[in-house]
Every structure is written in C-alpha cells, then in structure tokens.
Amino acid sequence: MATYRQGRDAQVQYSYSALRPVMASSVETPTAPVSARVQRRLTREETRQSRDMVQFISKSFYTTEEENAVIRVVRIGALHGECSVNWRSEDGSAHKGEKYQAGAGTLVFGPGESVRSFEVQIINDDFFDSNLEFQVVLSDAVNCIIDPAGARSDVMIHDDDMFPSNEWEEVLKKEDEAKLYAIGWGVLWAFIVFCYRHVREIWWKSNLVLLLSMLGNAYYLATIFIRVYLVDTVLDTSHPESSSRLLFPGDPYLTAAALGAAWILPNFILLAADYFQMAVLEMGFNIRYYLRVNLFRKYLHYTAQSRAKVPVQDLKISMMDDIPELVEEGYLILFELWAMLGKIACIAYFMLRKHPESGIPLLVYPLIMAIFLKCTYSKRLDLMAKEGEGQSNTTGAVMNLNTSRRVIQMYGTQSPAVRNFEDILRQQRALTMELKRFQFWNSQLIPWITLLAIGTYMGMSTRVVLTGATSLGSFLATVNVYKDLGDRFSTILKGFTALSKSISPLCGIILQLNYETEKGSYDNFKMREAFALAWMRHMPEGANMDDIPLAFTDATVTHSPSMNTRNKAFHTEARQGSIIQIAGPHDSGKMTLLQLVVGHLIPSSGQVLVSPHLEILYVPHEPLFVQASGIFCNLHMISTLEELKHVDSERGLRILHRLCLDKSWIKEMYESEAESLRAAAAEQPAEAPDPFGCFAPEEQEGEEEAIEDNDEDWTDRLSSSEQWRFQLARAFVANPHVLAINRPVQELDDDMRQTVLSCIQDFVQNRGLELQDDFDITQRRPRTVIFTTGTDVRIGIANYVWRLGETGIVVEKPQVTQTPALPALPAQPTFPPTQLRLSPLPKQSPFGF
Structure with a gap:
C-alpha cells in the first residue's frame, strides 16, 4: 500500500502493485479511512435524486516522459457528505511496464471537496515511440454518480526520443x-x-533464426564431403583400399544407398525448420x-x-x-x-x-x-x-x-x-x-x-x-x-x-x-487545467465546475482584422449553457474567434481560457465525410465494431428526423448498415487475435483488398443543404459540451433556419439533443453553442452577441430574447486581466498557478 502525492485539491489512498513510490517529499498519508456510511451503496432511486456527479477533469490528459501523469477527478453538485469512486489504468497503445506503471485505487471526496488527484508513473526510456496513450477509468461510485461521458480518459505521453536513435539527434534535427x-x-x-x-x-525470433540457419550450413558442408567420398571411394574401383573404406566394407551398392539416404533424410528436418520459421518466427x-x-x-x-x-x-x-x-x-x-x-x-x-x-x-x-x-x-x-x-x-x-x-x-x-x-x-x-x-x-x-x-x-x-x-x-x-x-x-x-x-x-x-508534432495540445491543456483549478479555489460557496466561464483575457491575433494590436484586445466572459452569436462582415475574423475557443489557434497575446472538462467540437461550414463509410458510421463516427455497443441508433434516427433528414432511402440505408454491423459484431470473436501472436497470419504485400464500389456514392444523393445538416446532426450525436459552428444558418431558407435554430436551442436547454437516459437535466453538464453569422443577421435565441468590426469586438445582448433566461447561478468571481494571465504571473497573485 502506498500513497500518491497530495495537492491542495486532493487526498488519495490507493493500492498500486508494481509501482515504485514517488518522491517522499510529495507524499502524504490519508488521515481517516472511508466511513461505513460511504461504503453503503445508494438505491437506484436515491442515486437519481443525488445531484453530485463525478468525472475526470478532462477527456484527455497530456504528459511527457520526464514527468508523472497527474490525473484529476472532479465532483460536481451540492458537495454534501462524503463519496468515493475507484479508478484503474488500462492499456492503450502504451503498455504497462513499458511506458507506464499500472495501478488502481480509491478516491475519497470529503464534504465540500470537489477535486481529487492521483499520479501514474511514466517510464522514461531511450527508445522512440510516437505519442502513445493509455486509459484511466472510473467505477464503483459510492454516494455519487459517475458521468458516463467522463468515466474514461486518455493519458497521452509525449515521447521526446528520436528515431532510430538519440545518437544522431543533432543530424536528425537539421532535417x-x-x-x-x-x-x-x-x-x-x-x-x-x-x-x-x-x-x-523480434529479439528472440532473430536469435532462433540465426541458430536454425546453421542447420542448412551444416547440411551443405556434409553434401560437399558426400560428393567427394562418392567419387573417390565408392566409385573408384581402381584402388584396393577403396573397398575397405566403404561404410559397408565390400558392398559399394549398400554404401551408395546409405549416402543417398544421408542426402535425402536431413531435408525433412530442414523442411520442418523452414516451416517453423515461416509460421512462428516470421x-x-x-x-x-x-x-x-x-x-x-x-x-x-x-x-x-x-x-x-x-x-x-x-x-x-x-x-x-x-x-x-x-x-x-x-x-x-x-x-x-x-x-x-x-x-x-x-x-x-x-x-x-x-x-x-x-x-x-x-x-x-x-x-x-x-x-x-x-x-x-x-x-x-x-x-x-x-x-x-x-x-x-x-x-x-x-x-x-x-x-x-x-x-x-x-x-x-x-x-x-x-x-x-x-x-x-x-x-x-x-x-x-x-x-x-x-x-x-x-x-x-x-x-x-x-x-x-x-x-x-x-x-x-x-x-x-x-x-x-x-x-x-x-x-x-x-x-x-x-x-x-x-x-x-x-x-x-x-x-x-x-x-x-x-x-x-x-x-x-x-x-x-x-518531423515536429503539435505540442500545443499539451501546453493548452496545462493552461486550461491551471485556470480551472484556480477558479475553483476561489469560487464562492455553492458554485462548481459548471459555473466556470469561457474567458477571453486581453486576447489578440495579429492577422485578425478585429483582434489585431491596433484594436482593443478582446476581454470578456460567457457562462456555460449560453448561446453565443459571433456577428460580423466577411473577413472580419469570425472563424478566427471560433478557432481560439476550440484551441486550434493560439492568440498572439493574452489568453483564451476554457475549463478542460469541457469537450469542444468545431463544425466547419464545408461538409466533411469519412470516405468509404456509410451513413451510420458517418453519423456516429465509429471505426471499430467494439464501439457499436455504445451507440444509440434510435437517437440517431430521431436527430435525423429533427433536421429533416429522414427520407426513406436515408432511413433504409442507415438501418441496413446498422443491422450489418450488428451481425458482424455478433460473428466477431470475443477477443481479437494479437497481431504479434506467434501464429498471426502474414498479410500479403502488394495485394489490396477488393472493395465493392456502389454505382453512386450516398453523399452525392444529398443536396448541399442536406450535406450541411447531416454534418450538424453528427455534431449533435457526438453531444459535446461546447459546439463551435461556422455559419450554421446563413444559407438556409426561413423554414429550415428555424428548424436548425430550434435544434440548437433544445440542445442547450435540455443539455443534449434527443437524450433518453436515467439522468434529469440538472445532472447533465451544461451545453454551450457558439456560432457565426453575417453582420445584419440577429439571432433571437442568442444570450450573447460578439459583434466584430474594424475597431474591435463589442459584446452586446440581443434586443429580443426568445429563450428563457439562464438559471440563476452563484455569483462568479471576476478575474481582472492581470490576474488571469498564467505566464508570467505576479508573485502576489492569489490564484497560485
């Protein structure tokens, strides 16, 4: 039994086999065991009435080989009483004992405590690997509910080694x-x-192949001496000593037969060795x-x-x-x-x-x-x-x-x-x-x-x-x-x-x-995690992670007409659960603003701060499809049969219906593909064969699997409007916390515009579109939508309008509001620009990150 490092946010006890303890200076021991009351499991009805949800603070964590992965779990709700959850690690492309030390444990939240953390030790080696990941999973909640969307998280390990060896690092960096x-x-x-x-x-297979190859060489040397012996002794009758040197003295015929057998029989051993190399040592x-x-x-x-x-x-x-x-x-x-x-x-x-x-x-x-x-x-x-x-x-x-x-x-x-x-x-x-x-x-x-x-x-x-x-x-x-x-x-x-x-x-x-890979995800995650932790340390009583705003702090973008250094830097906050309209003329920087929220773009100065627990999805205006995949796989974005068991196909049909994409041929193709995938999943073995198994079949180089081509691609049967709405339907099915949509209604007629806006409004108000789960609305995470429009378009459902112009960005409320007002939330702490900056921070900053 060992204990993980405790921060201001956590006190964690865990059982962790095969893990070397972390530095003693960072370890504290829990002061009290889990009470018997916490061990009692809630009934289903009690669970539904409990508002506290537990999830990882982020869908993805990022670390390097030089540091341990710090995994944070958050509790969202009233924070009354104690609760606990178990966690464990699972292999992904990173394998335990090779890239990280596996483990499992229990996290205990005390009254009023909203964050707990644990560490997973990363193994630093000198071998190259592209960025690998493993998973951490939450289970066995006591006196709380685990949010299914936040019950599993990836931990991405950034590898800093060079391929094939760090010995040539200086030359390799010159490209x-x-x-x-x-x-x-x-x-x-x-x-x-x-x-x-x-x-x-590879190492043990290589050694065996090197050894087995010597069998053939030994046979080859033997055949040379057999040929010499056959000519000089067996077939040479002119020397009287030849008869006495025969394997069977006086009988050249039996000796020749023995030589023939010696020539043939070892080939059975060589054949078996060759087959073993082909089948096992490939x-x-x-x-x-x-x-x-x-x-x-x-x-x-x-x-x-x-x-x-x-x-x-x-x-x-x-x-x-x-x-x-x-x-x-x-x-x-x-x-x-x-x-x-x-x-x-x-x-x-x-x-x-x-x-x-x-x-x-x-x-x-x-x-x-x-x-x-x-x-x-x-x-x-x-x-x-x-x-x-x-x-x-x-x-x-x-x-x-x-x-x-x-x-x-x-x-x-x-x-x-x-x-x-x-x-x-x-x-x-x-x-x-x-x-x-x-x-x-x-x-x-x-x-x-x-x-x-x-x-x-x-x-x-x-x-x-x-x-x-x-x-x-x-x-x-x-x-x-x-x-x-x-x-x-x-x-x-x-x-x-x-x-x-x-x-x-x-x-x-x-x-x-x-070649260089994106390091921005790592830096962006660290910045947003620090922002969320600092906000929660200073939030008023009764507030939780649902109250953390989306914040721009003196953000500028050099190439943006409305956010460059000539204009006033953008500084604003928006609540989660809002509908935000970004309005402005062409080429004014609307998509740049969306890219900043999503994290695809880093501001030239200032910061864009979003809590890492929010899953953000960017929906471009150009319809994009996964080639060679049908309607079902494109809508639910599944690539393996294993993912099929988590898909609610009926919800997909309901969302298609809401967006007027329920034509008969679309429904038939959708249901046919879903049925085919279910049949394939039923026939699939419980465990897929290990691709590195000894008897794994070898793929044929140069041969490509024949693909049946339909006479017409299904995407060609969709109109431009239908293609766009299908892409929006896919975004609703994905159910992210924040939807950043580029021009969702700008090219639609009035009726279709109202249809799309109605879906957006329901997505925000119901915290998900067409969801049918065991949770009520208050137990779901808020949903936020940010979308762009032209200058003269005013969307009544928006709670905020960010209007872009030549002199900068103006935040305004629409004149007409068709949505109910946002629910009353605890007062949010206001972050002056000088305090929101993460680097550099003044030493007297109260946030401490």
Missing part, C-alpha cells in the same frame, strides 16, 4: 536528407539495433506493423508545417512501398547474409583443408566487393532518390485527380491534363531506365570474377590431377565449390547492395517519423 545519406550505414545499424531491441518479439509483419502504426499516428499529430513536408502521395509510398522495402532489405536480409556467410565458411574450410592455394578467391572477392560498394554508394542513392521523386510525382498526379476531376471536366481541360500526365510518365521512365542501366552493369561484377576464377583453376589444376597430386573427386568438387563460392558472394553482394539501397527509404522514413 537534411543529404546529411543522413552521409551517415547512412550508421543510421542503418541504429535501425537494425532498434528493431532488435524495441519491436515486440518477423516482417511485426516490424511493418510498428513502423506503419507509428507513422500513421505521427502524421495525425503533425504540425501544419510538418504536414506540408509530407504530401499524401509520399505518405502512401512510405506506407505501401518504402516500409516493406526497408523491412525486407534493411533487416530481414541480414539473416540471408548470415546464412551465406556460413556457407562461405564451409567452403573455406573445405578449400583450405584440401589445397590451401585454391583459397585465393576468398580474399579477392571481399576486397573487390568492398571497393565496389564504396565507389557506387553515392551514385546508387542519388539515382534512387531521383527515381523515387518521379514515382511520387506520378502517384501525386493520380491522387490529385480525385479532387481536381470535377474542375477539369467543368472547364473542359481533360486533354491538357492527359498531356501533362504523359510528360510525368516519360520523365519517370527516363529516371527508371537510368537506374536500371546502373544496376545491370553492377550485377555483372561477381559473375565475371567467378568465370575467370573457374577458368583459371581448370587450366592450372589439370596437371595436378594427372600427376596424382589431388584426386579427381576433389578436383570436381573444387570446380563446383568455385561456382558455389561465386554464387554465394554474388548473393552477399546483392545483400549489401540491398542494404545500401534500403538507406534511401530509411532516410525518408526517419525524417517523417521525426
């Missing part, structure tokens, strides 16, 4: 591909070590899986600048071409090289044992190969880079056709577009042929060396055989060994060439995995 080529063999070795040590299951999937998932996750968290450096066609090429090539030729080929080196060692043993002078090629081959690889390294990578650029241009032209097709057809420019594509193909052809010519001449090196070596040996060794200095069997075996030696060194050269070629895709993937 210079040419400098990476200069140290290509070093970063390739770092990649190999990274795969061996960090990718799951490593390609594990490494491809790791690289693809991390690149996919990294891309989702890119900054705008990083995303501009990686066009979508480059991402596709990296995923489908570069990563498989890198895995095959940058790691798996090492085992083939190891096997070839073992065979060469067997050949060297035979040659040096019989006649050492024949081993000269053992020195010539490596020397020539080393010189060759050194001389061609730069040329090969340069040609590969040019060929890859040509492939990217071709792929980009095809992918851009999807977005530009309608414009091309509209303006009748199909023929110029085709001619441009032909030019791109011809340029790619020239680059590809230049690379092929280079590879053709390089491939002739080892065969010609082998040809010269065999011819020289045949011409010089015939006299040795005729004089009896060596046997005919040894001579023939040596000629065959020379050929095998050339083949083996040719394979080794191809392997090292492939290794050098893999440096090109490796350098590209290294850059993509090390």
Whole structure:
C-alpha cells in the first residue's frame, strides 16, 4: 500500500502493485479511512435524486516522459457528505511496464471537496515511440454518480526520443536528407539495433533464426564431403583400399544407398525448420506493423508545417512501398547474409583443408566487393532518390485527380491534363531506365570474377590431377565449390547492395517519423487545467465546475482584422449553457474567434481560457465525410465494431428526423448498415487475435483488398443543404459540451433556419439533443453553442452577441430574447486581466498557478 502525492485539491489512498513510490517529499498519508456510511451503496432511486456527479477533469490528459501523469477527478453538485469512486489504468497503445506503471485505487471526496488527484508513473526510456496513450477509468461510485461521458480518459505521453536513435539527434534535427545519406550505414545499424531491441518479439525470433540457419550450413558442408567420398571411394574401383573404406566394407551398392539416404533424410528436418520459421518466427509483419502504426499516428499529430513536408502521395509510398522495402532489405536480409556467410565458411574450410592455394578467391572477392560498394554508394542513392521523386510525382498526379476531376471536366481541360500526365510518365521512365542501366552493369561484377576464377583453376589444376597430386573427386568438387563460392558472394553482394539501397527509404522514413508534432495540445491543456483549478479555489460557496466561464483575457491575433494590436484586445466572459452569436462582415475574423475557443489557434497575446472538462467540437461550414463509410458510421463516427455497443441508433434516427433528414432511402440505408454491423459484431470473436501472436497470419504485400464500389456514392444523393445538416446532426450525436459552428444558418431558407435554430436551442436547454437516459437535466453538464453569422443577421435565441468590426469586438445582448433566461447561478468571481494571465504571473497573485 502506498500513497500518491497530495495537492491542495486532493487526498488519495490507493493500492498500486508494481509501482515504485514517488518522491517522499510529495507524499502524504490519508488521515481517516472511508466511513461505513460511504461504503453503503445508494438505491437506484436515491442515486437519481443525488445531484453530485463525478468525472475526470478532462477527456484527455497530456504528459511527457520526464514527468508523472497527474490525473484529476472532479465532483460536481451540492458537495454534501462524503463519496468515493475507484479508478484503474488500462492499456492503450502504451503498455504497462513499458511506458507506464499500472495501478488502481480509491478516491475519497470529503464534504465540500470537489477535486481529487492521483499520479501514474511514466517510464522514461531511450527508445522512440510516437505519442502513445493509455486509459484511466472510473467505477464503483459510492454516494455519487459517475458521468458516463467522463468515466474514461486518455493519458497521452509525449515521447521526446528520436528515431532510430538519440545518437544522431543533432543530424536528425537539421532535417537534411543529404546529411543522413552521409551517415547512412550508421543510421542503418541504429535501425537494425532498434528493431532488435524495441519491436515486440523480434529479439528472440532473430536469435532462433540465426541458430536454425546453421542447420542448412551444416547440411551443405556434409553434401560437399558426400560428393567427394562418392567419387573417390565408392566409385573408384581402381584402388584396393577403396573397398575397405566403404561404410559397408565390400558392398559399394549398400554404401551408395546409405549416402543417398544421408542426402535425402536431413531435408525433412530442414523442411520442418523452414516451416517453423515461416509460421512462428516470421518477423516482417511485426516490424511493418510498428513502423506503419507509428507513422500513421505521427502524421495525425503533425504540425501544419510538418504536414506540408509530407504530401499524401509520399505518405502512401512510405506506407505501401518504402516500409516493406526497408523491412525486407534493411533487416530481414541480414539473416540471408548470415546464412551465406556460413556457407562461405564451409567452403573455406573445405578449400583450405584440401589445397590451401585454391583459397585465393576468398580474399579477392571481399576486397573487390568492398571497393565496389564504396565507389557506387553515392551514385546508387542519388539515382534512387531521383527515381523515387518521379514515382511520387506520378502517384501525386493520380491522387490529385480525385479532387481536381470535377474542375477539369467543368472547364473542359481533360486533354491538357492527359498531356501533362504523359510528360510525368516519360520523365519517370527516363529516371527508371537510368537506374536500371546502373544496376545491370553492377550485377555483372561477381559473375565475371567467378568465370575467370573457374577458368583459371581448370587450366592450372589439370596437371595436378594427372600427376596424382589431388584426386579427381576433389578436383570436381573444387570446380563446383568455385561456382558455389561465386554464387554465394554474388548473393552477399546483392545483400549489401540491398542494404545500401534500403538507406534511401530509411532516410525518408526517419525524417517523417521525426518531423515536429503539435505540442500545443499539451501546453493548452496545462493552461486550461491551471485556470480551472484556480477558479475553483476561489469560487464562492455553492458554485462548481459548471459555473466556470469561457474567458477571453486581453486576447489578440495579429492577422485578425478585429483582434489585431491596433484594436482593443478582446476581454470578456460567457457562462456555460449560453448561446453565443459571433456577428460580423466577411473577413472580419469570425472563424478566427471560433478557432481560439476550440484551441486550434493560439492568440498572439493574452489568453483564451476554457475549463478542460469541457469537450469542444468545431463544425466547419464545408461538409466533411469519412470516405468509404456509410451513413451510420458517418453519423456516429465509429471505426471499430467494439464501439457499436455504445451507440444509440434510435437517437440517431430521431436527430435525423429533427433536421429533416429522414427520407426513406436515408432511413433504409442507415438501418441496413446498422443491422450489418450488428451481425458482424455478433460473428466477431470475443477477443481479437494479437497481431504479434506467434501464429498471426502474414498479410500479403502488394495485394489490396477488393472493395465493392456502389454505382453512386450516398453523399452525392444529398443536396448541399442536406450535406450541411447531416454534418450538424453528427455534431449533435457526438453531444459535446461546447459546439463551435461556422455559419450554421446563413444559407438556409426561413423554414429550415428555424428548424436548425430550434435544434440548437433544445440542445442547450435540455443539455443534449434527443437524450433518453436515467439522468434529469440538472445532472447533465451544461451545453454551450457558439456560432457565426453575417453582420445584419440577429439571432433571437442568442444570450450573447460578439459583434466584430474594424475597431474591435463589442459584446452586446440581443434586443429580443426568445429563450428563457439562464438559471440563476452563484455569483462568479471576476478575474481582472492581470490576474488571469498564467505566464508570467505576479508573485502576489492569489490564484497560485
């Protein structure tokens, strides 16, 4: 039993297996156990009558590898008496024991206490991972209710390590591909070590494959001696001693049969070993899986600048071409090289044992190969880079056709577009042929060396055989060994060439995995959490987190016409549960104001402060859809069958009806898709197979699953107004605390405008649209809507109007209010601008954050 660090906000006792205690200076022990009264569970009716709700202070927490994750849980309501909840951690993309120390415990809220916290220890390692997350979950509430929307939270770990090794950090930060080529063999070795040590299951599989490959080499050496023995002993009847040296003296036929069995039978063992390697020791999937998932996750968290450096066609090429090539030729080929080196060692043993002078090629081959690889390294990578650029241009032209097709057809420019594509193909052809010519001449090196070596040996060794200095069997075996030696060194050269070629895709993937990701989410979360905690420490008695306002404190945005430094900085507060209209002319900064609230934009000065427990959703004016997904998945935004059990499909239909999206074909498609998904979920095994399991099936590279294409995309059957309303319906289904909507009614007719405004009004008044749960309105979190309109439009349901103009932003109340007044709330503490700033803060600030 141990105790977590206590802040002003919390006193926590927990049971935490496998967790090292945190610093002693930050640990306090609870002063009193949970009372027997708290242990009594409420009946269902008592629970419904209890107003206190417990949830995490944020849907997502952010931390780094250098600090422990501090998780805060809040209690919202009357705060009378004691209550408690249990918490536990669950694996996500971050695994316990690898990125964090797992645990569970109990949080006890005393009378009047609204915040409790606990820590989860983060494990700091030197291996790269894109931002990983695990979950914390609340359960087993006593004398309170757990808000289902806030019962689970993600903890995002920001990884500061470089891929593939921190050893090259200075070079990697320069983002210079040419400098990476200069140290290509070093970063390739770092990649190999990274795969061996960090990718799951690779280290022990690699060791077994290295051991099993020696079975084949032992068999190969045995076959050389079998051939010599067969010619010099079994088939040589001219020497009287031959009969006595037979395995079965005097019986060459039985000896030959034994040699045939010795040639055949070990292959059953080798076959079993090969199957074991294929079925159990296959490593390609594990490494491809790791690289693809991390690149996919990294891309989702890119900054705008990083995303501009990686066009979508480059991402596709990296995923489908570069990563498989890198895995095959940058790691798996090492085992083939190891096997070839073992065979060469067997050949060297035979040659040096019989006649050492024949081993000269053992020195010539490596020397020539080393010189060759050194001389061609730069040329090969340069040609590969040019060929890859040509492939990217071709792929980009095809992918851009999807977005530009309608414009091309509209303006009748199909023929110029085709001619441009032909030019791109011809340029790619020239680059590809230049690379092929280079590879053709390089491939002739080892065969010609082998040809010269065999011819020289045949011409010089015939006299040795005729004089009896060596046997005919040894001579023939040596000629065959020379050929095998050339083949083996040719394979080794191809392997090292492939290794050098893999440096090109490796350098590209290294850059993509090390581009900058958004750190704003971490900073924004810390700022908003500090704001909420400071507000709650100084709120009057009876207030809670539902009373924390949305606050702008002297906020400016340099590029915004209404919020730049020439105008007065924006400073205002708005209550949760409000409807806020942002009105202004075109290009006055309305969407900028929305982006500030959502957190997609950081003000040039000042701050935008929103409590982190509020889930905010931005709804752009342009309708967006998840491609290749149907109506049901687009409305409920589900991507896995596991999420289906949390979906209220009837509520989705009700919201579609409210927004006049209940046409028969829409309902039929919606219900059909829902039924298909439920059937698929019923057939799915209880636990999905582990993708890193020993017998996980290998995916086929280069083969793409066939997708049935409908004659017409369902989104094309929706009008522009229907597409927009569908997007709004999706936002209502998501049920966030704050909806930031860009121009929801500006292009609708009067009837449809009233329909949309009625939904917005009900969403705010009922704290959710078309909800049918066990909670009354007072137990739900307030809902706030912020939307933009033109200058002359006045929306009667709005509680606040932020009017933008050339001289700044004016906050006003509408002349006509169609909504009931906001419920009376406790007086809110007023934050003067100098006290609301989080950095820097005056030392005498009473808020202490």
